[in-house]
Amino acid sequence: AQSVTQPDIHITVSEGASLELRCNYSYGATPYLFWYVQSPGQGLQLLLKYFSGDTLVQGIKGFEAEFKRSQSSFNLRKPSVHWSDAAEYFCAVVAHTGTASKLTFGTGTRLQVTL
């Protein structure tokens, strides 16, 4: 079965600093990978996704992520963090079980931004 690990429960960065959120997945075939952001009391917003092709994917709000098959990783990065980026970030993988295509989420990383 597929799984997603986000090793960092909580990260604090200063505004303007760079950010990298880690995500490792376990899946037998080529995964479909996603990063979502959730503000308090809100639903999920898709930041970016990887299905195939270029392993460096660009997303919204200046985020990017790099798929590294050899490391089973899909880390999220942003060169300069803004205070409004403070939120919960979830990495997710889609498992292909016929037409079910269920999303499996990591446990999330809470990002705090200091001014």
Place this chain on the structure above:
Amino acid sequence: GAVVSQHPSWVICKSGTSVKIECRSLDFQATTMFWYRQFPKQSLMLMATSNEGSKATYEQGVEKDKFLINHASLTLSTLTVTSAHPEDSSFYICSARARAWRDVREQYFGPGTRLTVT
């Protein structure tokens, strides 16, 4: 495009009563809808998958008689929490997957419904 709404956004009910949560795809037809539950400061846990016109498939450990799911049309799924108890208090999020003309690998999420059972 690909907007999913949920109603209500928050609800408070008394223990023992039932509450219904609606999930609608506003600008696309959803062949499949998913219901998730999220406890405070935790990740999303899939509760069930529903396909239009058929019975929902529940994840292990989810009581299907307590969490009734109906997917009567291609744009509407409902989750009814029956005989709610305080431990059912949670944030419930739905998502929808579109028909073939959109990427079926992607789910579009609703804004969530906060349920508090007193």
